[in-house]
Amino acid sequence: MDMSIPKIIAIDGPAASGKSTVAEKLAAELGYLYFDTGVMYRAVTLAALRELHSVQDQDAVTALANRIQIDVLPPSEVDGRLYDILLDGEDVTWAIRQPDVDRNVSQVSAYSGVREAMTDQQRRIGQRGSVVMVGRDIGTVVFPEAELKIYLDASVEERARRRFDEMRLRGQGTSYEDILEAMKRRDKMDSSRAIAPLRPADDAVIVNTDGIGICEVLNRVKGLIH
């Protein structure tokens, strides 16, 4: 392996900024592990909705976050998935993308105990190196020492359009306006929370992806590595 390639590449940014797609392709090209930390907060949210029927009780959600086992494994099916997400052994890869998870995940991810539990696990996995880690706070909190930090951004309208197209492809019928409103709400909660808010690290390279395709974004990111 070329010694100049950073061991940990942190990619942060708001919903549907293109983080997941770019990170997955980059990881495949480098032979790195692709690790999307958002799936962990989504899995906790799904577990809370199922077991507690709500995410309001911070102590109960935190206890749940410490109890459940979340695994990320290579994809077992060819249905557009990039990985398998297991929640206590059950395949929840698509269940964590449901609109009720979208609506509640920002509240769950603002709970300090939940963040502590998830951050510990993320550090344990990332410490092995050769990883492209994606999230909201990787460059600021999880791995502030990462040698390369990228912050992908785009206007909320463009991001809502992308999410709308993704959901339509999966046969989930939601209107563009509903997605736009939900995304604005989630952006606001993620950016304004007290712990680990969404923001670029001081030493992150900010890439605006408005009107730019995945290939071009990937090329720009690769240009930052070499």
Ligand code: CDP
């Ligand atoms: O795919 P999308 O960008 O819509 O969302 P995600 O990356 O799966 O993240 C879902 C939610 O988890 C975010 O809205 C945040 O509230 C939370 N999250 C976080 O707080 N910290 C991370 N490192 C990753 C996600």
